Amino acid sequence: MAALPKEAVIGVIGAGVMGAGIAQVAAAAGHTVLLLDAQSEAIDRALADVDRGLQSRVRKGRLAADEARATLARLRRADWDDLAACALVIEAIAEDLEAKRTLVVRLQQVVGRDCIIATNTSSLSITAIAAGSAHPERVVGMHFFNPPARMRLVEVVSGVDTSPAVARTVFATAEAWGKKAATAKSTPGYIVNRIARPFYGEAWMVLSENAASPATLDAIVRDCGGFPMGPFELMDLIGHDVNLKVTQSVFEATFFDRRYVPSLGQQELVRAGRLGRKTGHGIYDFRDGAAPPQPAVEEGSEPVARVVAVGSLGIATPIITRLEAAGIDVVRVQGRGRSAEAGWLEVGAARLMLTDGRPATRRAAEDEHEHLILFDLALDYANTPRLGLAPADQCGEAALRTVCATLAQGGFACSKMDDVAGMIVLRIIAMLVNEAADAVAYGICTADAIDDAMRYGVNYPRGPMAWAESVGLDFFARVLANLREHYGGERYRTSVLIQRRGWTRSGFRE
Numbered sequence: 001m002a003a004l005p006k007e008a009v010i011g012v013i014g015a016g017v018m019g020a021g022i023a024q025v026a027a028a029a030g031h032t033v034l035l036l037d038a039q040s041e042a043i044d045r046a047l048a049d050v051d052r053g054l055q056s057r058v059r060k061g062r063l064a065a066d067e068a069r070a071t072l073a074r075l076r077r078a079d080w081d082d083l084a085a086c087a088l089v090i091e092a093i094a095e096d097l098e099a100k101r102t103l104v105v106r107l108q109q110v111v112g113r114d115c116i117i118a119t120n121t122s123s124l125s126i127t128a129i130a131a132g133s134a135h136p137e138r139v140v141g142m143h144f145f146n147p148p149a150r151m152r153l154v155e156v157v158s159g160v161d162t163s164p165a166v167a168r169t170v171f172a173t174a175e176a177w178g179k180k181a182a183t184a185k186s187t188p189g190y191i192v193n194r195i196a197r198p199f200y201g202e203a204w205m206v207l208s209e210n211a212a213s214p215a216t217l218d219a220i221v222r223d224c225g226g227f228p229m230g231p232f233e234l235m236d237l238i239g240h241d242v243n244l245k246v247t248q249s250v251f252e253a254t255f256f257d258r259r260y261v262p263s264l265g266q267q268e269l270v271r272a273g274r275l276g277r278k279t280g281h282g283i284y285d286f287r288d289g290a291a292p293p294q295p296a297v298e299e300g301s302e303p304v305a306r307v308v309a310v311g312s313l314g315i316a317t318p319i320i321t322r323l324e325a326a327g328i329d330v331v332r333v334q335g336r337g338r339s340a341e342a343g344w345l346e347v348g349a350a351r352l353m354l355t356d357g358r359p360a361t362r363r364a365a366e367d368e369h370e371h372l373i374l375f376d377l378a379l380d381y382a383n384t385p386r387l388g389l390a391p392a393d394q395c396g397e398a399a400l401r402t403v404c405a406t407l408a409q410g411g412f413a414c415s416k417m418d419d420v421a422g423m424i425v426l427r428i429i430a431m432l433v434n435e436a437a438d439a440v441a442y443g444i445c446t447a448d449a450i451d452d453a454m455r456y457g458v459n460y461p462r463g464p465m466a467w468a469e470s471v472g473l474d475f476f477a478r479v480l481a482n483l484r485e486h487y488g489g490e491r492y493r494t495s496v497l498i499q500r501r502g503w504t505r506s507g508f509r510e
């Protein structure tokens, strides 16, 4: 389906933060854009904001001055009757179902037969917004991210009655505007806000178990997981009020699925007015004079000169390469039984292995090895500057310090966590993969759409489906089963597609 041609007139209703940005994107793509707002000053502000944004790009040499002028000239203040000329009207008014429903009904009385009405709602059901209007088949979600001019992703969300042709036109149009579009069925949180829940939720769970300080957990997620920001610093940036509200809305909209249960810790922060950067204090203290948060790094003692690698470390094999490059002699021993594929390193008295969702203390008992230390999952073991370590309760301090000193030779700063099942990166990734698999299983979106959405909507370094494919579904199935056994309850139930070990990239089933 083709994108709307440049000559198509676009209407934007609600000229706030989002409406102004969306109008700028459409005008920059060559469309005449009609702007409407209940408050006339909102349009003045929007035009001034767009002008400022464009001028700043001109100053940085990213945009030609005459292009900026032309873009601004294509933005017009409009009245209701002018909307009759529009091929697409995007609403970005307040997040209120009744207001949006009333608006859609009124709009359909003004616009032409083929006009598409798109809503930028971030949480409401597209089906509910369209219901009761004369043409629900022409109503579709077009969910931009903030700020629309900079964020690449647009989720194209279909309600029960949305015509596939309408969704395809909006998809193609978003892409023609330079965006990455991802299609989804109307469902709580659509793609990004649903799949991302474990990034925050698991972090809160691990913090509530006192596994480490927020700064240490953030550093492990950033450095080992490759995420641009750790969960706590990101929530401080988003605002805990906003983040909690999204979590609550997904929790309520899924009929209280325990997987999305909001955090009591976050609720307390909101009650205290510690909303994050915007109030100067959230998890972290941003006020003048506050010390910047420091992640904990374990002190090492004497490194060992020789390490024994038993079996295969699998994805973590580059740890061996890095130790060897640092001059440490690594003796490889063939593993037998489980160690053939889930091997370990013998470093002095300690045994170092990748977490699989079981706590170190339990594994130490099962493997009858006292000084067991688990390390966390990493996006790229060849380059990670840090490793998260969780020693078993039985593990001696001296054994841990020898491991830290040895790993430091290979360029790993070691951050210790308490012995929490699945640690932090693996726990987050396993649950992102689980959530993503469920979205495919339920026909909400394709595996490709998920990876695009998470990479372009929230800048994840790798989409959950790509994580699943690179590490392997057997591993994630084992991790989720271990987490479920450890914690009980519904939270860590394994998606049917992980149980069936697969999906196709562009379809909904194996």
Ligand code: NAI
Binding pocket: 013, 014, 015, 016, 017, 018, 019, 036, 037, 038, 039, 042, 091, 092, 093, 094, 095, 096, 099, 103, 120, 121, 122, 123, 143, 144, 145, 146
């Ligand atoms: P905003 O409060 O900055 O702007 C809303 C604008 O709509 C205001 O200028 C207001 O005067 C106008 N307005 C309200 N009711 C109206 C009506 N009935 N008719 C005409 N104009 C009306 O809000 P913001 O942040 O731009 O959000 C707009 C929509 O975009 C909401 O649905 C929100 O959930 C969604 N959204 C917001 C994101 C964000 O980060 N702020 C991200 C993605 C979506």
